[in-house]
Amino acid sequence: MSIAFVLGNGMSRKVIPLEPLREIGKLYGCNAIYRNFTPDYLIAVDSKMVFEICEKDIHHKVETWTNPNRSYKRFQKLNFFSPSLGWSSGPTALGLASKHGHKVIYILGFDFHGSPSGKMNNIYADSKNYKKSSDVATYHGNWNRQTCITLQKNPSKEYIRVVSDRTLEDFKTKDLEKFANYREITVSKFKEKYHL
Numbered sequence: 001m002s003i004a005f006v007l008g009n010g011m012s013r014k015v016i017p018l019e020p021l022r023e024i025g026k027l028y029g030c031n032a033i034y035r036n037f038t039p040d041y042l043i044a045v046d047s048k049m050v051f052e053i054c055e056k057d058i059h060h061k062v063e064t065w066t067n068p069n070r071s072y073k074r075f076q077k078l079n080f081f082s083p084s085l086g087w088s089s090g091p092t093a094l095g096l097a098s099k100h101g102h103k104v105i106y107i108l109g110f111d112f113h114g115s116p117s118g119k120m121n122n123i124y125a126d127s128k129n130y131k132k133s134s135d136v137a138t139y140h141g142n143w144n145r146q147t148c149i150t151l152q153k154n155p156s157k158e159y160i161r162v163v164s165d166r167t168l169e170d171f172k173t174k175d176l177e178k179f180a181n182y183r184e185i186t187v188s189k190f191k192e193k194y195h196l
Contacts, residue, residue, distance in 0.1 A: 004102035010111030091146030
């Protein structure tokens, strides 16, 4: 059975060791994850993030995917989505993992909501190309809708979202829960399952 891990940058992912997951499946990372971890595939759709990745030559070390943009012509070795869906990086990475034929896809760091105080929920907040941790959380509706589209188009794949132990109580993704190919597992259960 082919397994993939799609790595968003929500705070729930911070406590999960990523390196051991290489032995289990393919790793699809988003945006600034490259700063402290090298995934098998790197997905970035925000132009500032793409420029950062290319200026550091990461796209020569990691298979990097983005949307077509004339300003990227000078960069060699970028892979372009065709057609571009115009989606956010996380759902775009989920779509790529689905196209690559994995049967089980774990979704990590897709927290879909802000911190308990309604502020930014991102591992890279307060760093280059990211909002401040004191900023109001980004509206999650588009991420949710885009994720639903991927689940709907891939009914034979199993999607398992890894959520913080308290997320099961305070944030339900009702739109995702209606899909038979979707379920959630807590971080502690996930770590136990894979001996992390």
